[in-house]
Amino acid sequence: MPLPKFEYLSPKSLEEALQLLADRGEGTHLLAGGTDLLVKMAHGHLKPRAVIALKQIDALGGIRFDPGKGLFIGATALLDEVASHPDVKAHFPSVAYAAQQTANVQIRNMGTLAGNLCNAAPSADNAPVLTAMGAEAVIAGPKGERRVALDRFFKGPGQTVIEPGEILTAVHVPVIPSGFGTSYQHVSPRGKVDIAAVCVGAMVGMDGATCKEARIVLGAVAPVPMRAEKTEALVRGKALTPEILEKAGRQASEEARPISDMRAGAEYRKRMTAVLTGRALKQAAEAAAN
Ligand SMILES: Cc1cc2nc3c(=O)[nH]c(=O)nc-3n(C[C@H](O)[C@H](O)[C@H](O)COP(=O)(O)OP(=O)(O)OC[C@H]3O[C@@H](n4cnc5c(N)ncnc54)[C@H](O)[C@@H]3O)c2cc1C
Numbered sequence: 001m002p003l004p005k006f007e008y009l010s011p012k013s014l015e016e017a018l019q020l021l022a023d024r025g026e027g028t029h030l031l032a033g034g035t036d037l038l039v040k041m042a043h044g045h046l047k048p049r050a051v052i053a054l055k056q057i058d059a060l061g062g063i064r065f066d067p068g069k070g071l072f073i074g075a076t077a078l079l080d081e082v083a084s085h086p087d088v089k090a091h092f093p094s095v096a097y098a099a100q101q102t103a104n105v106q107i108r109n110m111g112t113l114a115g116n117l118c119n120a121a122p123s124a125d126n127a128p129v130l131t132a133m134g135a136e137a138v139i140a141g142p143k144g145e146r147r148v149a150l151d152r153f154f155k156g157p158g159q160t161v162i163e164p165g166e167i168l169t170a171v172h173v174p175v176i177p178s179g180f181g182t183s184y185q186h187v188s189p190r191g192k193v194d195i196a197a198v199c200v201g202a203m204v205g206m207d208g209a210t211c212k213e214a215r216i217v218l219g220a221v222a223p224v225p226m227r228a229e230k231t232e233a234l235v236r237g238k239a240l241t242p243e244i245l246e247k248a249g250r251q252a253s254e255e256a257r258p259i260s261d262m263r264a265g266a267e268y269r270k271r272m273t274a275v276l277t278g279r280a281l282k283q284a285a286e287a288a289a290n
Contacts (some may be wrong), residue, residue, distance in 0.1 A: 128201030141166035154224035181287025185270030221256035
């Protein structure tokens with residue numbers, strides 16, 4: 001399908017990109033890897049007047065790890081770079097795993113983690129575990145920089161808190177505290193290239209066998225990736241026995257608000273929410289012990 005006509009802009013600095021966004025105004029869209037944006041344009045769902053490509057802006061690239069401050073994933077860092085980066089794999093294994101589970105190798109070599117979050121699909125593979133880990137979006141705009149925790153970042157399908165004129169410059173993932181572990185679980189019944197029918201990210205803090213803290217985020221079962229707060233409360237202060245994990249799964253499936261669509265029925269999504277929540281808590285607790 002041919003793309004509609006649009007003005008293509010390729011700034012070399014963040015300042016230039018922000019100025020272009022302000023000058024061109026409404027109808028201007030940002031382009032990272034284009035694996036969501038160009039598909040929408042090709043299908044006629046989006047007809048931008050101008051497209052601002054971000055990939056020539058050096059300051060938006062790269063992945064940086066600071067043992068004190070955590071991980072900074074630049075807005076143009078590819079999914080494949082996140083999945084294969086030694087520091088991400090060593091210190092944030094579930095972040096690397098979620099990126100590695102996104103789409104296929106071709107898409108991971110074009111698409112970015114930032115684009116996955118900004119596209120705001122309820123099923124976005126990288127959202128649940130980053131949200132559970134307390135990651136933040138670093139956003140630049142005409143008034144300077146602001147940071148928004150990912151659990152306040154998504155507003156609805158395709159909608160985030162990013163205002164017109166703003167650009168997400170990086171994703172900041174805090175250091176995982178000692179005694180904490182993380183996990184990402186997902187299921188795509190129609191095969192690897194398809195997006196998740198259900199996905200779950202978890203971070204737990206353990207004191208021996210007892211769970212002292214838990215953050216659980218469910219994907220593809222609500223308009224935005226959602227915290228399962230009642231499930232978090234249920235496991236807090238308890239030993240994560242098989243019985244508690246099963247109860248937690250049941251509670252998470254009650255909290256989930258899925259729809260039926262071509263990927264999965266609502267009932268299937270509820271059942272898989274229970275299964276994946278149990279698995280995510282178990283794996284996160286095991287990771288906390290190592
Ligand atoms: C065949 C195929 C398979 C796929 N499989 C999966 C899958 O398994 N799991 C999954 O989660 N997704 C999947 N996707 C969706 C897509 O590949 C990912 O969401 C990808 O991470 C998007 O990144 P991108 O860099 O290509 O984003 P783009 O398409 O460039 O941008 C996406 C949106 O974010 C905005 N945006 C991009 N960067 C910024 C920024 N820095 N600041 C503000 N706004 C910004 C754009 O304007 C656009 O609205 C698939 C797509 C295809 C085509």
